[in-house]
Amino acid sequence: MKNNRILPLTLVVAAVLAGCSSLPANNSLLDEARNDYSIAQANPQVTSLAAGELKQASNSLDKANSAWSKDESKAKVDHLAYVAKQEVAIARETADQKAAELAVTNATAERDAVRLEARTREAEYAQRNAQISQRQSEASQRSAQISQRQSEASQRSAQISQRQSEASQRSAEASQRQAESQTQAANIAQLNAQDARQQAEAAQDRSLQLEAQLKAMEAKKTERGMVVTLGDVLFDTDEAQLKSGGVHNVQKLADFFRQYPQRNVMIEGFTDSTGSNSHNQNLSDRRADSVRTALLGMGMGSERITWRGYGESYPVASNDTAAGRQQNRRVEMIVSDDNGKIAPR
Amino acid sequence: MSSHQWYRAAGAIGIAAVVMAGCASVPKPTEQIAVSNSAITNASRAGGAEFAPVEMKSAQDKMARAHQAMAKEDYEDARRLAEEAQADARLAEKKAESAKARKAAVVMGDDIRVLRDEINRKSK
Numbered sequence: 001m002k003n004n005r006i007l008p009l010t011l012v013v014a015a016v017l018a019g020c021s022s023l024p025a026n027n028s029l030l031d032e033a034r035n036d037y038s039i040a041q042a043n044p045q046v047t048s049l050a051a052g053e054l055k056q057a058s059n060s061l062d063k064a065n066s067a068w069s070k071d072e073s074k075a076k077v078d079h080l081a082y083v084a085k086q087e088v089a090i091a092r093e094t095a096d097q098k099a100a101e102l103a104v105t106n107a108t109a110e111r112d113a114v115r116l117e118a119r120t121r122e123a124e125y126a127q128r129n130a131q132i133s134q135r136q137s138e139a140s141q142r143s144a145q146i147s148q149r150q151s152e153a154s155q156r157s158a159q160i161s162q163r164q165s166e167a168s169q170r171s172a173e174a175s176q177r178q179a180e181s182q183t184q185a186a187n188i189a190q191l192n193a194q195d196a197r198q199q200a201e202a203a204q205d206r207s208l209q210l211e212a213q214l215k216a217m218e219a220k221k222t223e224r225g226m227v228v229t230l231g232d233v234l235f236d237t238d239e240a241q242l243k244s245g246g247v248h249n250v251q252k253l254a255d256f257f258r259q260y261p262q263r264n265v266m267i268e269g270f271t272d273s274t275g276s277n278s279h280n281q282n283l284s285d286r287r288a289d290s291v292r293t294a295l296l297g298m299g300m301g302s303e304r305i306t307w308r309g310y311g312e313s314y315p316v317a318s319n320d321t322a323a324g325r326q327q328n329r330r331v332e333m334i335v336s337d338d339n340g341k342i343a344p345r
Numbered sequence: 346m347s348s349h350q351w352y353r354a355a356g357a358i359g360i361a362a363v364v365m366a367g368c369a370s371v372p373k374p375t376e377q378i379a380v381s382n383s384a385i386t387n388a389s390r391a392g393g394a395e396f397a398p399v400e401m402k403s404a405q406d407k408m409a410r411a412h413q414a415m416a417k418e419d420y421e422d423a424r425r426l427a428e429e430a431q432a433d434a435r436l437a438e439k440k441a442e443s444a445k446a447r448k449a450a451v452v453m454g455d456d457i458r459v460l461r462d463e464i465n466r467k468s469k
Contacts, residue, residue, distance in 0.1 A: 075425075076425075079425040079428070079429065082429055082432070083428055083429060083432045086429075086432035086433060086435070086436050087432060089436050089439075090432075090435055090436050090439050093436065093439035093440050093442075093443045094439055094443070096443040096446075096447070097439065097442050097443035097446045098446075100443060100446035100447040100449065100450045101446050101450075103450040103453075104446065104449050104450050104453050107450065107453040107454060107457060108453065110457055111453065111456060111457050111460065114457055114460050114461060114464070115460065117464060118460065118463070118464045121464055231463070233460070233463060322452075322455045322456060322458075322459045323459050323462065326459050326463065
């Protein structure tokens with residue numbers, strides 16, 4: 001009788017267990033989740049940058065493991081294993097994202113350092129140009145001194161011949177007059193030679209100056225005249241404000257126009273093709289106007305300046321590469337001929 | 346009915362109640378459905394469809410099946426599907442964000458290279 005009572009009870013319990021759970025077999029999804037987790041845990045980037053996400057994945061994996069060891073239904077174990085597996089992937093992606101963001105932060109610092117280096121180099125470049133001009137002027141000074149010494153020598157020899165002619169004066173009056181007239185002719189010739197030499201030196205100085213100035217501004221000869229280009233690095237990003245390097249270049253140009261009052265300037269602004277047309281038109285207008293304002297501030301007459309923005313028109317390089325876009329973001333200043341004329345675009 | 350038989354009947358009813366509680370009675374997962382829906386919205390706002398199309402599609406499919414299970418009052422199934430959809434959507438969002446961050450890092454590297462080229466060209 002006792003056995004009879006226990007047997008059906010045991011059968012009921014067995015049936016209940018069979019109804020709610022499956023046999024303790026391997027679960028492939030759970031194996032995948034465990035494997036993914038151990039790979040992520042061995043990755044120092046994930047453990048350091050996504051510790052919270054990895055902990056959450058670990059908790060979910062614990063739940064899946066515990067359901068599996070309690071022989072709960074395959075559907076439940078599969079579900080918990082799937083969630084754990086996706087959470088491991090979330091931890092991995094989070095670590096990737098943070099690593100890339102760190103790289104951007106570091107790169108921003110590096111870019112600032114590179115910009116600083118660019119400005120330093122520009123200053124050194126200007127200093128070198130100044131030294132070259134100084135050396136050139138020292139050289140022409142030296143050659144002037146040499147010419148002067150030569151003329152002193154010829155003067156002395158003229159004096160010697162004068163003395164000789166004075167000695168012969170006593171012997172013949174006629175030859176004395178002749179000697180005097182020769183001395184006068186020599187003096188006149190000497191004066192003429194001095195004049196010519198001074199003029200030549202002045203002309204040489206002027207052409208050296210013009211050449212050195214245009215070189216310093218990196219002017220290029222085009223069909224429309226000499227063109228000085230202000231690159232993108234001389235402006236703040238997406239702003240019309242000139243940086244100190246840009247102001248420096250414009251100052252050189254203003255000095256140039258002070259010396260050549262018959263020459264005028266045309267200022268043209270350009271951008272790359274990134275952004276809307278109206279934004280680009282506006283930025284190129286403002287950059288051109290900013291250069292004009294700088295020239296006016298340096299004392300150049302407004303009647304000598306024309307300016308306009310061309311937006312993304314007239315690119316000088318391809319807009320498909322970062323290097324090309326940087327070349328297209330620019331302000332060009334065209335120097336007129338001696339009559340103040342500039343050919344239209 | 347003897348007291349013997351009465352105990353046996355009470356025991357059987359007790360076991361049946363425990364079994365019903367363990368296997369069947371599941372609350373309606375309304376809250377989980379709302380959480381999963383908002384995870385999908387966030388993921389698609391972050392660009393999940395572009396950067397993680399597989400995860401995005403899986404999340405949306407599972408959400409549709411979760412709604413069907415709700416209609417059939419199969420709440421256990423509905424909750425599991427909604428939880429998996431949430432995990433898929435969060436993964437899609439993260440994938441989109443990390444892809445965008447990597448892209449930004451590449452662009453920044455390009456910019457620096459251009460700047461350096463420009464300096465080297467000028468100092469020649």
